[in-house]
Amino acid sequence: MSHHVVGIKxxxxxxxxxxxLTGLTVWVAFINWxxxxxxxxxxxxxxxxxxxxxxxxxxxxxxRLLWLIAGAGVIWLMIMFALTLSDYxxxxxxxxxxxxxxxxxxxxxxxxxxxxxxxxxESEDAGAHH
Amino acid sequence: MTMNTVATDNPVPAGSEKHYLTNGHTLSSWLFTVDHxxxxxxxxxxxxxxxxxxxxxxxxxxxxxxxxxxxxxxxxTYNKLFTMHxxxxxxxxxxPSIPAVLGNFLLPIMLGTRDVAFPKLNLxxxxxxxxxxxxxxxAIVFGGVDSGWTFYTPYSTxxxxxxxxxxxxxxxxxxxxxxxxxxxxxxxxHKMRAPGLTWFRLPLFVxxxxxxxxxxxxxxxxxxxxxxxxxxxxxxxxGIFDPALGGDPVLxxxxxxxxxxxxxxxxxxxxxxxxxxLISAFSRRRIYGYKFVAxxxxxxxxxxxxxxxHHMFVSSQxxxxxxxxxxxxxxxxxxxxxxxxxxxxxxYKGSVSLQAPMLYAFGFLGxxxxxxxxxxxxxxxxxxxxxxxxxxxxxxxxxVMVGGGVMGFLGGLHxxxxxxxxxxxxxxxxxxxxxxxxxxFNLTFFPQFQLxxxxxxxxxxxxxxxxxxxxxxxxxxxxxxxxxxxIMTGYLIWSLKFGKVAGSNPWGARGLEWETTSPxxxxxxxxxxxVKHEAYAxxxxxxxxxVQEPRPEQxxx
Numbered sequence: 001m002s003h004h005v006v007g008i009k010x011x012x013x014x015x016x017x018x019x020x021l022t023g024l025t026v027w028v029a030f031i032n033w034x035x036x037x038x039x040x041x042x043x044x045x046x047x048x049x050x051x052x053x054x055x056x057x058x059x060x061x062x063x064r065l066l067w068l069i070a071g072a073g074v075i076w077l078m079i080m081f082a083l084t085l086s087d088y089x090x091x092x093x094x095x096x097x098x099x100x101x102x103x104x105x106x107x108x109x110x111x112x113x114x115x116x117x118x119x120x121x122e123s124e125d126a127g128a129h130h
Numbered sequence: 131m132t133m134n135t136v137a138t139d140n141p142v143p144a145g146s147e148k149h150y151l152t153n154g155h156t157l158s159s160w161l162f163t164v165d166h167x168x169x170x171x172x173x174x175x176x177x178x179x180x181x182x183x184x185x186x187x188x189x190x191x192x193x194x195x196x197x198x199x200x201x202x203x204x205x206x207t208y209n210k211l212f213t214m215h216x217x218x219x220x221x222x223x224x225x226p227s228i229p230a231v232l233g234n235f236l237l238p239i240m241l242g243t244r245d246v247a248f249p250k251l252n253l254x255x256x257x258x259x260x261x262x263x264x265x266x267x268x269a270i271v272f273g274g275v276d277s278g279w280t281f282y283t284p285y286s287t288x289x290x291x292x293x294x295x296x297x298x299x300x301x302x303x304x305x306x307x308x309x310x311x312x313x314x315x316x317x318x319x320h321k322m323r324a325p326g327l328t329w330f331r332l333p334l335f336v337x338x339x340x341x342x343x344x345x346x347x348x349x350x351x352x353x354x355x356x357x358x359x360x361x362x363x364x365x366x367x368x369g370i371f372d373p374a375l376g377g378d379p380v381l382x383x384x385x386x387x388x389x390x391x392x393x394x395x396x397x398x399x400x401x402x403x404x405x406x407x408l409i410s411a412f413s414r415r416r417i418y419g420y421k422f423v424a425x426x427x428x429x430x431x432x433x434x435x436x437x438x439x440h441h442m443f444v445s446s447q448x449x450x451x452x453x454x455x456x457x458x459x460x461x462x463x464x465x466x467x468x469x470x471x472x473x474x475x476x477x478y479k480g481s482v483s484l485q486a487p488m489l490y491a492f493g494f495l496g497x498x499x500x501x502x503x504x505x506x507x508x509x510x511x512x513x514x515x516x517x518x519x520x521x522x523x524x525x526x527x528x529x530v531m532v533g534g535g536v537m538g539f540l541g542g543l544h545x546x547x548x549x550x551x552x553x554x555x556x557x558x559x560x561x562x563x564x565x566x567x568x569x570x571f572n573l574t575f576f577p578q579f580q581l582x583x584x585x586x587x588x589x590x591x592x593x594x595x596x597x598x599x600x601x602x603x604x605x606x607x608x609x610x611x612x613x614x615x616x617i618m619t620g621y622l623i624w625s626l627k628f629g630k631v632a633g634s635n636p637w638g639a640r641g642l643e644w645e646t647t648s649p650x651x652x653x654x655x656x657x658x659x660x661v662k663h664e665a666y667a668x669x670x671x672x673x674x675x676x677v678q679e680p681r682p683e684q685x686x687x
Contacts, residue, residue, distance in 0.1 A: 065320070073348065080384075080388050084381075084388075086439075086450070087451035090448040090451055093450055094450070
């Protein structure tokens with residue numbers, strides 16, 4: 001692993017890009033993108049993070065083992081987001097299951113069939129008691 | 131059951147020759163050392179103090195629980211005591227226990243290198259740990275904390291009138307200490323193995339340390355950020371977790387358990403590594419299915435990150451997310467079962483000897499299996515609704531953390547005690563203490579399964595009188611358990627001066643750490659060792675073994 005020296009010009013260029021992107025973040029915050037609000041803000045943040053990691057933290061010039069370790073961190077963050085969102089995105093499902101008709105019992109025939117089945121089951125239970 | 135110790139290479143008493151313990155006797159030679167072995171000893175002493183404090187809190191509230199009305203303590207004091215027990219035992223004993231003590235001491239020796247990759251960072255980790263620990267202790271002594279070790283919001287951020295911020299700060303700081311240790315271990319294992327020491331010749335203890343370090347590196351930053359969020363909400367009233375401020379309390383539980391569930395594996399994986407060493411050494415056999423045991427450590431480390439939602443089945447988490455987490459939780463049982471099977475298969479046709487470290491390893495096998503199996507009850511959503519937040523959960527995680535984690539730590543401490551101190555512990559006393567601890571542990575926690583099943587909620591100060599008999603049994607067990615720990619502390623300290631002088635390899639084990647003297651020189655090895663076989667090559671005769679081979683008949687079981 002050779003020690004790579006990064007020129008001062010690169011640092012200045014990255015610093016200026018980060019400043020521009022920060023300004024951009026503020027600017028887009030005043031525009032309503034609808035459901036894209038979070039996506040836009042997060043995209044800029046990810047871009048900034050990538051610049052910092054690659055240049056300020058020198059990952060661009062490092063061996064593949066370090067790429068693997070940095071990549072693992074990103075993947076683990078994704079695991080956290082994905083499984084946490086599995087909770088938040090599915091919370092209203094259970095509510096809608098109670099308020100909206102479930103497809104497979106929506107039809108009238110299905111409802112009648114179910115009622116018949118329950119009746120049959122009840123009389124069977126009653127018979128068992130005797 | 132005594133060892134045939136032939137102290138040929140170490141006939142003079144420890145202290146009169148050059149090794150890491152005699153390399154400087156001043157306080158500053160300890161406080162400014164960069165020797166991984168001395169740092170391990172520093173950690174050992176500090177962790178024992180934390181363990182005794184956490185244990186004392188447990189004894190107090192167990193005494194209080196003898197009567198249904200809780201006559202000994204006020205309710206606030208009771209809340210503060212169980213919080214203190216949790217915070218101290220989790221953050222300041224269990225998480226650092228094996229990595230910081232045995233790992234620090236052994237890892238470089240097992241790798242055949244002189245020290246860890248970053249020795250100064252290693253020393254810094256101890257100072258950072260002590261800073262965090264003392265801050266948490268300060269919070270506990272001057273007012274106390276009553277939020278439970280989990281710091282659940284919005285209680286911890288908005289309502290608790292106790293030193294939450296200080297305790298959170300302590301846990302936050304201690305987290306950096308474990309990150310430093312983990313970073314050191316990962317780099318050391320990757321970069322500093324002795325010539326010939328390939329990945330699949332490594333002791334399984336090293337694999338376990340590697341897996342643990344990965345969990346620490348990937349998880350700890352998340353809990354650090356989460357604790358900062360508590361800070362921000364409690365002090366600045368930013369709405370993150372409190373619904374009154376527009377936050378979501380379950381979000382805290384997601385972020386907290388994303389680290390704190392894998393933290394269970396930080397506590398148990400190192401113990402599994404120790405048990406692999408013990409079972410192999412005391413049954414004189416190569417570990418059965420080495421690669422499976424090694425990879426199952428990594429599998430546990432990875433799958434352990436997918437299961438945290440099982441702590442939230444009844445906390446208004448979506449039932450669909452609950453299904454996913456329940457399903458994923460069952461998967462952790464697979465690599466764990468592989469390990470249990472492989473250890474058992476290692477015993478088969480082995481030359482098993484029942485010395486104290488092996489008794490702890492057997493204790494681990496039985497107790498951890500019970501702890502793991504009851505975990506399946508809790509990961510099943512339907513049964514968890516009945517058992518959630520009852521004593522069943524308390525019993526389950528104590529079987530995992532004490533029955534697994536602490537048993538492994540004690541087994542390892544006895545096994546490597548001669549290497550660390552140059553002295554043997556008294557075998558008879560050690561066997562006695564191991565049995566006392568085993569009995570005391572089961573008497574403490576087995577009744578708690580019943581308590582929980584019958585509906586006794588955890589963290590309650592007062593309870594219905596029908597639970598009293600089981601609570602009294604549990605308290606009786608806790609006193610026996612505490613007594614066992616005290617016997618052990620006593621004879622270990624006694625052995626420092628009066629124990630029989632240990633040779634390089636009192637167990638006849640094959641790991642690299644047994645090929646240097648006891649205690650090792652500061653440089654670990656005077657000549658860099660070249661490794662020609664794996665750490666379990668019991669078919670290859672050892673050059674350093676103090677045990678006559680074949681072992682005498684009466685030692686076989």
